[in-house]
Amino acid sequence: MSYQAVQTGGAPCSEHGTAVEPLSVFQVMPREMHFGPSRATSIDLCVRDLVAASRFAASTRIFAERVDHAFAGFDVDPFPPARRAVTYSRAGYVARMARLARPDVIVVQQHLPTAAAVVRRLPGLKVILHRHNFAKAMGPGVSLGEAIRRVFRKRRYAQLAGIVHVSQACASAFAETWPDVPIPSCVVHNGLDFAEWRPQAERRQEILLVGRCAPEKGVVEAAEAIVAVLEAFPAWQARFMLSNVEIHPDYFDQLRGRLACLGSRVTLQTQQPFAEVKAAYERAAIALVPSKWREPFGRTALEAHAGGAALVSSGTGGLSEISGDAALILPTVTPQAIAAAIQTLIEQPALRHRLAREGADRVRARFDIATQASRLDDFYRSVASGCQPASSGYPPSDRARRGAEELGAAV
Helix, strand or coil: CCEEECCCCCCCCCCCCCCCCCCCEEEECCCCCCCCCCCCCCHHHHHHHHHHHCCCCEEEEEEEECCCCCCCCCCEEECCCCCCCHHHHHHHHCCCCCCHHHEEEEECCHHHHHHHHHHCCCCCEEEEEECCCCCCCCCCCCCCHHHHHEEEEHHHHHCCCCCEEEEEHHHHHHHHHHHCCCCCCCECCCCCCHCEEEEECCCEEEEEEECCCCCHCHHHHHHHHHHHHHCCCCEEEEEEEHHHECHHHHHHHHHHHHHHHHHHEEEEEECCHHHHHHHHHHHHHEEEECCCCCCCCCHHHHHHHHHHEEECCCCCHHHHHCCCCEEEECCCCCCCHHHHHHHHHCHHHHHHHHHHHHHHHHHHHHEEEEHHHHHHHHHHHHHHEECCCCCCCCHHHHHHHHHHHHHHHHH
């Protein structure tokens, strides 16, 4: 197993195929997520897939934003509307429901303040944080404010019963950043049900980019590269399927300006449902993931491989865990480097087909959703039955004094 746990006796931490009692699980989604097919984020899709494949699916309740059409087949409890103190009101609602249902574990997706607020309201229940990004690096610093923030963040982490990381890169970064927070941890990648994927044998001569429309995703650099490549290869086309275009409107306008010269040879789509994204990956010959930042995981790369596209990737962060040697890795995220990689795949169909095949084989061997969900289920069982949540070791009355001592040591 890839998780670390402190056994305290009693029931075993994993089930090893034996029949056991079901586990009651609360899943708490972050704000501004859309747990439904129309605008699902990567976190929504990750939770949907893991819960659907879980041994505890029937005993899992998902707390999420109210949407018109939630994913079918799940026990979804919409958060009531709140105008003020959103984190605390959401945590309060989860706590009220937990006092009635008494779940074995509560899993808070991504948001540490919400997890900490739930812990304060339910000190007897096990709360796990499922992180989908890198932990914020907070060194001891030189200012009083930095020291105070680190002390409070450390305390929030230490009160958790466990933490799930979306990649080994994230787990390693957390261990380096917070070596003094030894809580039980587990690495669980995003997974896919590959029986649902239908890669087409005959591929479109199309270059596909899917992702958020944000500068750190290298979207404009990719657009400039595609403009140069399509000028040299008139039989090829391009497709951009972007989300969150309203967050960086100037960047989106810049992108449209770069692509205007291509006319009908480029398709620009926004906020497409996952079914459309999946179909595009199953048809496109080449996919791009030119992220400029350190990707915590990179679900778009996983989906590109699953769909049978040959991938050009920056390989940053968790992207290297997904692709290994089954992608063309960019030396730098520049229009010139991206164009060169695309041109290589167009001019060398044998290489393109080999990378597509090896990428599909790799993700099917490593990222099957049943395997990932089973690992996560075992970790839930471990935390619920055999792992003590890390704590400061001080009673509540001494917390203020202990915080002052830590602050003095930090500065």
